[in-house]
Amino acid sequence: MLPAAVTAAFDGTLVVLGRLRQRAIVRTTGETSGLTTAMVLLHLHAHASALAGAKIVCQLVLLFGSARAARRLPRLHVTKPILVEDMAFSRQIVGNRLVVFLASYSGTLVVGSFLGIAQYRRHCFGAAGRAGTIVELGISSRSAQARWPMPLY
Known part of the structure; x- marks a missing residue:
């Protein structure tokens, strides 16, 4: 990226x-x-x-x-206060995206870990896909309840 x-x-x-x-x-x-x-x-x-x-x-x-x-190179002049401020700003964004990523791929990861890659690939449009959707729905409903707190400024 x-x-x-x-x-x-x-x-x-x-x-x-x-x-x-x-x-x-x-x-x-x-x-x-x-x-x-x-x-x-x-x-x-x-x-x-x-x-x-x-x-x-x-x-x-x-x-x-x-x-x-x-014909130009970027001048990177990052000071410690800027780095600290950037990390504080991006902490919640990265955390929120990580939760969404894990929630969206959790079904695939769980079913794939039980079946293995070759079997999951063969059955991904069958029962494995439906089982993955069930797991994903369960986790996404839990992650919706535990949203990251977003401060209002």
Whole structure:
């Protein structure tokens, strides 16, 4: 996620500076490198890992290409008070998203841990999927009752 955010910042810098041709070249190069990586890894039987590897390669090419095209590097000057304030601000957001993530994937994780990956994949549209939904509903109703307190300012 961090490379994508920094890439978006460099991308915006290229748009503001009017370097749309360079931006298009970086985008085309990044997508082409991702596609090429996916094809090579799929040819080597990497399966789902091929798609993850292709996405990582694409993001890195976009990041370094847009940084080079913008000819600027970000100045990171983070002081301790800023870091403490950022951590306090993001603590509740990250906690809330973690609860939602665990609640939404809990059924899949529980059923997958009992059945194993191969059996879960074969039965994911059958009883395993329904059992996962039941577990997920039970946990999501509990997580709805235990919401993170949000202070009103």
